Amino acid sequence: MARMAAGIALVCGAGGFIGSHLVRRLKADGFWVRGVDLQFPQFADTAADDFVIGDLRDPAFCRQIVDRRFDEVYQLAADMGGAGYIFTGQHDADIMHNSATINLNMLDACRRRNIASVFYSSSACIYPAYNQEDPENPICSEASAYPAAPDSEYGWEKLFSERLYLAYNRNHGMRNRVARYHNIFGPEGTWHGGKEKAPAAICRKVAMAPNHGTIDIWGDGSQTRSFLFIDECITGTVRLTRSDCEGPLNIGSEEMVTIDQLVDLVADIAGKAINKNHIVGPTGVRGRNSDNRLINEKLGWKPSAPLRAGLEATYFWIERQLQRNALAA
Numbered sequence: 447m448a449r450m451a452a453g454i455a456l457v458c459g460a461g462g463f464i465g466s467h468l469v470r471r472l473k474a475d476g477f478w479v480r481g482v483d484l485q486f487p488q489f490a491d492t493a494a495d496d497f498v499i500g501d502l503r504d505p506a507f508c509r510q511i512v513d514r515r516f517d518e519v520y521q522l523a524a525d526m527g528g529a530g531y532i533f534t535g536q537h538d539a540d541i542m543h544n545s546a547t548i549n550l551n552m553l554d555a556c557r558r559r560n561i562a563s564v565f566y567s568s569s570a571c572i573y574p575a576y577n578q579e580d581p582e583n584p585i586c587s588e589a590s591a592y593p594a595a596p597d598s599e600y601g602w603e604k605l606f607s608e609r610l611y612l613a614y615n616r617n618h619g620m621r622n623r624v625a626r627y628h629n630i631f632g633p634e635g636t637w638h639g640g641k642e643k644a645p646a647a648i649c650r651k652v653a654m655a656p657n658h659g660t661i662d663i664w665g666d667g668s669q670t671r672s673f674l675f676i677d678e679c680i681t682g683t684v685r686l687t688r689s690d691c692e693g694p695l696n697i698g699s700e701e702m703v704t705i706d707q708l709v710d711l712v713a714d715i716a717g718k719a720i721n722k723n724h725i726v727g728p729t730g731v732r733g734r735n736s737d738n739r740l741i742n743e744k745l746g747w748k749p750s751a752p753l754r755a756g757l758e759a760t761y762f763w764i765e766r767q768l769q770r771n772a773l774a775a
């Protein structure tokens with residue numbers, strides 16, 4: 447006899463990095479899952495029961511995919527990328543227009559279907575630039591978001607959309623959840639082509655370099671960041687969704703490293719001596735770290751896996767991608 451599903455879930459952005467991992471987790475939890483995206487996942491088959499290709503900027507398409515009262519809705523679709531995409535200014539209009547339109551459409555489609563709650567993935571990029579000038583002591587507690595001064599239009603759109611989801615809570619009786627992700631990384635994330643983030647870019651550069659080789663690093667290498675492994679991001683996402691906390695809550699790691707330290711860690715994992723050539727490039731704020739006091743208080747949980755463990759999994763996955771590409775060439 448067929449087993450009853452634990453519930454029905456909708457994942458927007460299911461062809462992307464975090465969305466494709468989230469679909470797998472929801473399937474493991476026993477959900478029937480519909481994924482939606484402009485594209486199928488790049489690196490593995492989707493685990494979704496139903497996968498719809500379409501453009502969430504189209505309100506009619508959003509109403510069409512929200513055709514039932516889903517128990518859990520995750521809105522991860524966004525026009526995004528790493529520093530090379532977000533901080534050059536060349537994509538600002540697209541980023542703001544595309545992502546805001548998706549959020550406006552999806553939230554309204556869910557409200558019309560009487561869906562109680564949508565999970566929204568905001569970003570650490572909403573935090574004010576003025577609190578992130580000291581690489582040793584960045585301030586990223588949830589309450590520090592205002593007075594607002596994000597350093598990118600990507601961050602401004604995220605802030606607008608956070609407020610949109612919370613306004614629907616106040617005015618339409620919804621219980622939307624907002625998380626602020628901090629630099630998520632792991633296998634099956636973009637690793638080349640211009641939209642990749644620092645961990646993937648550094649893993650690729652180290653994997654391609656010979657022993658004692660030199661790789662280019664954007665900035666002086668002393669800018670600080672923390673990086674959260676994908677599995678912990680998914681755990682935090684699902685925990686927040688199923689909690690009674692609306693957020694916003696940081697979902698990030700508190701293990702802050704400089705970019706140079708990140709390179710050294712990856713080089714050590716690769717077993718290579720690597721020299722760094724610091725070049726001018728888009729770097730974002732000087733320092734950023736997650737502050738996990740609030741998530742710990744609200745959910746009784748915070749991410750805790752060491753950076754090195756996640757980097758090992760990511761480095762060897764990217765190395766395998768490179769080997770495959772070389773074999774195909």
Ligand code: NAD
Pocket residue numbers: 458459460461462463464465482483484485500501502503521522523524525526527544548567568569570626627628629630631643
């Ligand atoms: P991603 O780019 O891999 O996934 C986003 C997906 O959205 C893509 O597959 C893309 O095709 C899809 N999409 C974009 N426009 C669409 C449209 N018009 N219609 C349908 N689908 C569309 O990004 P990700 O790393 O998986 O991030 C997921 C979410 O988390 C995003 O909202 C992102 O802003 C947020 N976030 C991610 C990080 C991170 O470090 N990865 C950090 C902070 C916030």
